[in-house]
Amino acid sequence: xxxxxxxxxxxxxxxxxxxxxxxxxxxxxxxxxxxxxxxxxxxxxxxxxxxxxxxxxxxxxxxxxxxxxxxxxxxxxxxxxxxxxxxxxxxxxxxxxxxxxxxxxxxxxxxxxxxxxxxxxxxxxxxxxxxxxxxxxxxxxxxxxxxxxxxxxxxxxxxxxxxxxxxxxxxxxxxxxxxxxxxxxxxxxxxxxxxxxxxxxxxxxxxxxxxxxxxxxxxxxxxxxxxxxxxxxxxxxxxxxxxxxxxxxxxxxxxxxxxxxxxxxxxxxxxxxxxxxxxxxxxxxxxxxxxxxxxxxxxxxx
DNA sequence: AAGGGCCTCAACCGCTATAGA
DNA sequence: CTCTATAGCGGTTGAGGCCCT
Numbered sequence: 001x002x003x004x005x006x007x008x009x010x011x012x013x014x015x016x017x018x019x020x021x022x023x024x025x026x027x028x029x030x031x032x033x034x035x036x037x038x039x040x041x042x043x044x045x046x047x048x049x050x051x052x053x054x055x056x057x058x059x060x061x062x063x064x065x066x067x068x069x070x071x072x073x074x075x076x077x078x079x080x081x082x083x084x085x086x087x088x089x090x091x092x093x094x095x096x097x098x099x100x101x102x103x104x105x106x107x108x109x110x111x112x113x114x115x116x117x118x119x120x121x122x123x124x125x126x127x128x129x130x131x132x133x134x135x136x137x138x139x140x141x142x143x144x145x146x147x148x149x150x151x152x153x154x155x156x157x158x159x160x161x162x163x164x165x166x167x168x169x170x171x172x173x174x175x176x177x178x179x180x181x182x183x184x185x186x187x188x189x190x191x192x193x194x195x196x197x198x199x200x201x202x203x204x205x206x207x208x209x210x211x212x213x214x215x216x217x218x219x220x221x222x223x224x225x226x227x228x229x230x231x232x233x234x235x236x237x238x239x240x241x242x243x244x245x246x247x248x249x250x251x252x253x254x255x256x257x258x259x260x261x262x263x264x265x266x267x268x269x270x271x272x273x274x275x276x277x278x279x280x281x282x283x284x285x286x287x288x289x290x291x292x293x294x295x296x297x298x299x300x301x302x
Numbered sequence: 303a304a305g306g307g308c309c310t311c312a313a314c315c316g317c318t319a320t321a322g323a
Numbered sequence: 324c325t326c327t328a329t330a331g332c333g334g335t336t337g338a339g340g341c342c343c344t
Binding site for chain 3: 038
Binding site: 014015016052055056059060102103105106107109110111 | 309310311312313314315
């Protein structure tokens, strides 16, 4: 289907804005406020399409826009947020007063991405931050450092989905154990009755291995409100997210830690998002992780 | 001085989400 | 429910400036 262009009218100007055009736009918006972008150009005496006017205002002319170089603190925030949220420029911009999504996107692509690559030797792909120190030329997965207080990274979004799906069943201790990678909780030795299928404990151990950036003590320190939100929502709110970010127990370099089980994480993400990916572990049977987890939780509740 | 390559960033494009008729 | 208008988002483009040879 061919999309109707947003500026189909003849005589619409494109390209760089002149100071005169800027003045006309500013004067009109100061008088009438934002909105009504489609009819604005004609009323303001501009030969531009409404969308162009809106973008010019939002990205350049708005009085609250902060211009100039990014501070080291802003750099740090962008890097951390990008690692968690990916290319969600508007979401990242919401945490940086006065910065626009467009500005942050440009800054990332022209500065931060390269800097991360040079300094850390990491592929600045969000979530994964895989090591690129591989002789094969492909991304290698570094072994985890078990001495670190913060487990190697996984996906906060993955945990969001897991937590969301099983919010009613999870309690704080259980989730804390899961997040902190307490593998023994799910081992066969903990299951003398044989209620839990070995494949299920394998699955849960894998979930534990893909533990997120947060360690158990961090989780116990966050507020109940935040924790409940974490459990009950598809995506955590900015307030909750900021609470996680500002928690001192989260390591500064947690964004750069590596993932010990990327393949499984991607697999599980696929399953939880409903794309029907499979987990097959030492078995010719096809195992649905979501179903398996429900089964396990049912066992725990007995 | 010239010109070619690279970099930056404002602006545009195409798409989705949402609200309202 | 469907359609349309509008807002918002992320990816891409290209003009202009800078640097190097």
